[in-house]
Structure formats: C-alpha cells, structure tokens
Amino acid sequence: MQTTTLSFSNLHNHGELFANLFRARKQSFIIQKNWDLPEADDMEFDQYDTPQSRWIAIHDKGDVLAGIRLTPTTARCGIYSYMIRDAQKGILGGSIPQDLLDEEAPVEEQTWECSRVFVNHAIPQKLRRKVHFKMVEAMTGAARELGATRLIALTGASWPRWYGRCGLDAVAMGRKMWIDDGEFQCVSIDLSDKMH
Known part of the structure; x- marks a missing residue:
C-alpha cells in the first residue's frame, strides 16, 4: 500500500493515478452514495479541483483504495473559495445548510479544508x-x-468514535445536520503537534 500526494505540477509523474483517483471518487460519491455531482469521462470532479488543491491517493498496484482532497482556505477561483465557506455564504444553492459553522469560516494560510474523503467500498472490513x-x-x-x-472538514457525525483512535485531535465547529444520506458535522483538526 502506497500514499501519493498529487498536484497539478507533479501529476505527470504518476501515470493514470490522478485519473484513477477521480474514477474512484465517481464510484464512491455518484454510484455508491447517489450524490448529484458533476462527472465526465467516468470521473467525478467539482469547482474545487483546481491547481490550488492537493489530492492524496492511497493506492496499491494501480487500484485507488482511498482519497482525500486538501484545499487552502485562502483559495479563490471565480466566485468560489472552498466548500465549507461557500456553503456558509449560500453560494452552493442550499445543498449544504448555511448555518453549518458556529462562526465565520476561516481564511488563513495555515488552515486547509479536507474534503472528498472516501474509502473504496470494495475494501474488506479487516483492511479498512x-x-x-x-x-x-x-x-x-x-x-x-x-x-x-x-x-x-465536513465529516460524518460519528467522527468522535474514530478520530481519537487515528490520533487526530479534533473539535466540533458547528451543529450536526442531515445532508443527503447521513448526519454530518464540521470539525477542526489541530495538526500543530504533528508538525515536528
């Protein structure tokens, strides 16, 4: 099992991995979860997949096992910034409630948004x-x-059960809310002790 952080400047070094990540996202979000998201050429994408973002692929022998997108909270592309902030500002048309945060969404160089997190549905439970x-x-x-x-991150509301087990120091940033197929909540993950 390997991990690769992809960017527009290095994706040419990784063959089909970038496209396979977007194909796996389609499988996870459009096919499995039945979310209404943009797709083309068998890949899921959205307005936040820009050169400002980074994509983490967990992969094995060409198969994408899981993925994460990281976007700086300082990002700007047309009317868009990052998903949580744009939802709060009402730019996403109400697909995510505007009152998802207890305070104004941050715009800080040291704060990044984690989104489009998934684990391939075909991964056996014992490997998850x-x-x-x-x-x-x-x-x-x-x-x-x-x-x-x-x-x-806007994450599943069950996050307290497994964030600690994974070594993440997180606190809620807003209320629990029902979106599409489940209960979600915004969280802040402190990485300051992981910087050494």
Missing part, C-alpha cells in the same frame, strides 16, 4: 482500519509539507 491509518498519516504528512497547522 489500516487504510484509515494510512489516510491520517498521509494527510498529516501533506499538511506538514504545505505548512498547515489546522484542517477543517
């Missing part, structure tokens, strides 16, 4: 925990390289 640990390891490693000391 190992994949989760690899995801956390890769995410904190990429954050270290990017200079992030905090991540924010």
Whole structure:
C-alpha cells in the first residue's frame, strides 16, 4: 500500500493515478452514495479541483483504495473559495445548510479544508482500519509539507468514535445536520503537534 500526494505540477509523474483517483471518487460519491455531482469521462470532479488543491491517493498496484482532497482556505477561483465557506455564504444553492459553522469560516494560510474523503467500498472490513491509518498519516504528512497547522472538514457525525483512535485531535465547529444520506458535522483538526 502506497500514499501519493498529487498536484497539478507533479501529476505527470504518476501515470493514470490522478485519473484513477477521480474514477474512484465517481464510484464512491455518484454510484455508491447517489450524490448529484458533476462527472465526465467516468470521473467525478467539482469547482474545487483546481491547481490550488492537493489530492492524496492511497493506492496499491494501480487500484485507488482511498482519497482525500486538501484545499487552502485562502483559495479563490471565480466566485468560489472552498466548500465549507461557500456553503456558509449560500453560494452552493442550499445543498449544504448555511448555518453549518458556529462562526465565520476561516481564511488563513495555515488552515486547509479536507474534503472528498472516501474509502473504496470494495475494501474488506479487516483492511479498512489500516487504510484509515494510512489516510491520517498521509494527510498529516501533506499538511506538514504545505505548512498547515489546522484542517477543517465536513465529516460524518460519528467522527468522535474514530478520530481519537487515528490520533487526530479534533473539535466540533458547528451543529450536526442531515445532508443527503447521513448526519454530518464540521470539525477542526489541530495538526500543530504533528508538525515536528
């Protein structure tokens, strides 16, 4: 099992991995979860997949096992910034409630948003925990390289059960809310002790 952090500047070094990550996202979000998201050429994407973002792929022999997208909270592309902030500002048309945060969404160089997190549905249950640990390891490693000391994420509301087990120090940033197929909540993940 390998982890690779992809960017527009290095994706040419990794063959089909970038496209395979977007194909795996389609499988996870459009086919499995039945979310209404943009797709083309058998890949899921959205307005936040820009050169400002980074994508973490956990993969084995060409198969993408899991993925994460990291976007700086300082990102700007047309009317868009990052998903949580744009939802709060009402730019996403109400697909995510505007009152998802207890305070104004941050715009800080050291804070990045973690989104489009998934684990391939075909991963056997006995390997999922190992994949989760690899995801956390890769995410904190990429954050270290990017200079992030905090991540924010809209995640499943069951996060307190497994964040601690994975070594993540997180606190809620807003209320629990039902979106599409489940209960979600915004969290702030403190990475400052992972920067050494």
